[in-house]
Amino acid sequence: xxxxxxxxxxxxxxxxxxxxxxxxxxxxxxxxxxxxxxxxxxxxxxxxxxxxxxxxxxxxxxxxxxxxxxxxxxxxxxxxxxxxxxxxxxxxxxxxxxxxxxxxxxxxxxxxxxxxxxxxxxxxxxxxxxxxxxxxxxxxxxxxxxxxxxxxxxxxxxxxxxxxxxxxxxxxxxxxxxxxxxxxxxxxxxxxxxxxxxxxxxxxxxxxxxxxxxxxxxxxx
Amino acid sequence: xxxxxxxxxxxxxxxxxxxxxxxxxxxxxxxxxxxxxxxxxxxxxxxxxxxxxxxxxxxxxxxxxxxxxxxxxxxxxxxxxxxxxxxxxxxxxxxxxxxxxxxxxxxxxxxxxxxxxxxxxxxxxxxxxxxxxxxxxxxxxxxxxxxxxxxxxxxxxxxxxxxxxxxxxxxxxxxxxxxxxxxxxxxxxxxxxxxxxxxxxxxxxxxxxxxxxxxxxxxxx
DNA sequence: GTGTGCATGTAAGTGGTTACATGATTGA
DNA sequence: TCAATCATGTAACCACTTACATGCACAC
Numbered sequence: 001x002x003x004x005x006x007x008x009x010x011x012x013x014x015x016x017x018x019x020x021x022x023x024x025x026x027x028x029x030x031x032x033x034x035x036x037x038x039x040x041x042x043x044x045x046x047x048x049x050x051x052x053x054x055x056x057x058x059x060x061x062x063x064x065x066x067x068x069x070x071x072x073x074x075x076x077x078x079x080x081x082x083x084x085x086x087x088x089x090x091x092x093x094x095x096x097x098x099x100x101x102x103x104x105x106x107x108x109x110x111x112x113x114x115x116x117x118x119x120x121x122x123x124x125x126x127x128x129x130x131x132x133x134x135x136x137x138x139x140x141x142x143x144x145x146x147x148x149x150x151x152x153x154x155x156x157x158x159x160x161x162x163x164x165x166x167x168x169x170x171x172x173x174x175x176x177x178x179x180x181x182x183x184x185x186x187x188x189x190x191x192x193x194x195x196x197x198x199x200x201x202x203x204x205x206x207x208x209x210x211x212x213x214x215x216x217x218x219x220x221x
Numbered sequence: 222x223x224x225x226x227x228x229x230x231x232x233x234x235x236x237x238x239x240x241x242x243x244x245x246x247x248x249x250x251x252x253x254x255x256x257x258x259x260x261x262x263x264x265x266x267x268x269x270x271x272x273x274x275x276x277x278x279x280x281x282x283x284x285x286x287x288x289x290x291x292x293x294x295x296x297x298x299x300x301x302x303x304x305x306x307x308x309x310x311x312x313x314x315x316x317x318x319x320x321x322x323x324x325x326x327x328x329x330x331x332x333x334x335x336x337x338x339x340x341x342x343x344x345x346x347x348x349x350x351x352x353x354x355x356x357x358x359x360x361x362x363x364x365x366x367x368x369x370x371x372x373x374x375x376x377x378x379x380x381x382x383x384x385x386x387x388x389x390x391x392x393x394x395x396x397x398x399x400x401x402x403x404x405x406x407x408x409x410x411x412x413x414x415x416x417x418x419x420x421x422x423x424x425x426x427x428x429x430x431x432x433x434x435x436x437x438x439x440x441x442x
Numbered sequence: 443g444t445g446t447g448c449a450t451g452t453a454a455g456t457g458g459t460t461a462c463a464t465g466a467t468t469g470a
Numbered sequence: 471t472c473a474a475t476c477a478t479g480t481a482a483c484c485a486c487t488t489a490c491a492t493g494c495a496c497a498c
Contacts, residue, residue: 028457029347036354047477060349065459070479093467095477105357112357117366118347120373121411126250126339128281128403133257134396136333145338152341175355178421182349182414189410190342193403200399249485268449286487291451314495316449 027111029118030064033057034072035081035100035108043085043099046070056176059160059183073098081107131197139205143198150194157187248332250339251285254278255293256302256321256329264306264320267291277397280381280404294319302328352418360426364419371415378408 027035037049037057044052046069054063064072076082081104087095100108127149134142160183167177248256258270258278265273271287278284285293297303302325308316321329348370355363381404388398 029350030457033350036350036357039354039357045477046479047475057350057353060344060346060353062345066477067460067479068458070477071458093476094465108354109357112351112354113359113362117369118351121344121346121348123281123342123344124250124283125281125342127342128400129250129254129257129278130333130339131403132278132281132397132400133260133329133333134399136257136260136330138334141334148338174425176353178355178418178425179349179353181421182352182418185414185417186410189407189414193406193410196406197399197403200402204395204399251485266449267451268447287449288451288488289486291449292486314448315493 030062030068031072031075032108032111033061033064034069035076035104036112038076038082038098038100039105039108043097045095045097046073047095049073049098055163056180059156060179060186076104080104131201134201134205139201142205143201146194146198146201150191150198153187153190153194157184157191160184160187251283251289252293252296253329253332254283254285255290256297256325257333259297259303259319259321260326260329264318266316266318267294268316270294270319276384277401280377281400281407297325301325352422355422355426360422363426364422367415367419367422371412371419374408374411374415378405378412381405381408 033053034049037052038044046066050064050066050069053069057063073082073084077084077098081101082098083101084096084098087093087097127145130137130145131142160180164177164180164184167173167180170177254274255270258273259265267287267290271285271290274290275284294303294305298305298319302322303319304322305317305319308314308318348366351358351366352363381401385398385401385405388394388401391398
């Protein structure tokens, strides 16, 4: 439910040795995202990173497996892009906290400022696949699925609105806030889109069956 | 550029033996999507399937590698969900055409009518990740990336509009048409969303740098 | 004859998942 | 005392990709 900020303590990073000089490595997007999470001030554990990602990046980018986060953190540290610190005995719980290094920040800035646009958005919408294959489904069932989707999306929208209200006016976290606004508007659009599709469905396929593809003999396969 | 219909010949499927009785297998979504492609009348090759998917499913679901398509077709045939036919010598080019079987159709209908909603939509939007990480980028560069995205999306939108215009009034392919309409509206919303974000970016981060996260000492990592 | 499109595949790699295993701390 | 949360990882698996290899048909 936390939205913009991580809930971790605002400790300052550990001092670190420069690390071996490497040109900005080719990394999968997930690694950059994890490094991006670390680029905000403070150090944090893999577990915290996961929660934070689920509350923010999930709405427009990804929701990684926790095991994946740990794997990326290890890789980032091996590259010298992050440094880690074991909690001392003064802390109640044993854990490992990560912070970005100067090298990591430089590499990340290089990636973020890169000319290539990091690829087009990818959308995988199972509901639309079902609609596309609507001739296989009872029309009422299809409409019920769309309605469920609308209800679910409204729920997500409420979460984002709440997060936005909580974060309003926090000038320090401008960019996450802009991304969250986009997510809110996007979810509103998703609702509108589904409602328009529902209207199309009612209008074009009628209350009962219709819209079957032509000459699809039932014995043909 | 073909949109609703495949361009393949409308041949009727080959006769086939019932195949071993198996309960509807657990299949990855890609397999169902390929089987769904085959659920429209006519038989077609893997190559044709790939082109068709790129022209339709790509807008809301997926754009698979051609090698993946061939692999799924083999799996589907092994399951008895599809049957294939080698082209005879009368045809100019050697190829293998696939058709859905009765068993495959039954399994697909079971999947499509299933209670589970096949999972929530997944969105992976690299541009938003960049915006979220906007404190690492020069504001003008960020805005340029968003503008590029708008231009690119308008291009996609034109494709969909054209396809829609070509397909208008074709009552036989109602559901693919509804999905395509959704895609068109979605792309329009994507443009609106990006324009709103551009306004936010201009308003909240100013023409030059600002919106840095707090106390992020450059030596801290 | 040369390039483009049609057509089919194999091999290797990887990004990412689920399931599993472990244990400490916190709060009801 | 019992469940939930915090916290970290390993092992196995798999969906999917890229690169590669092959060859025919057709238009220029």
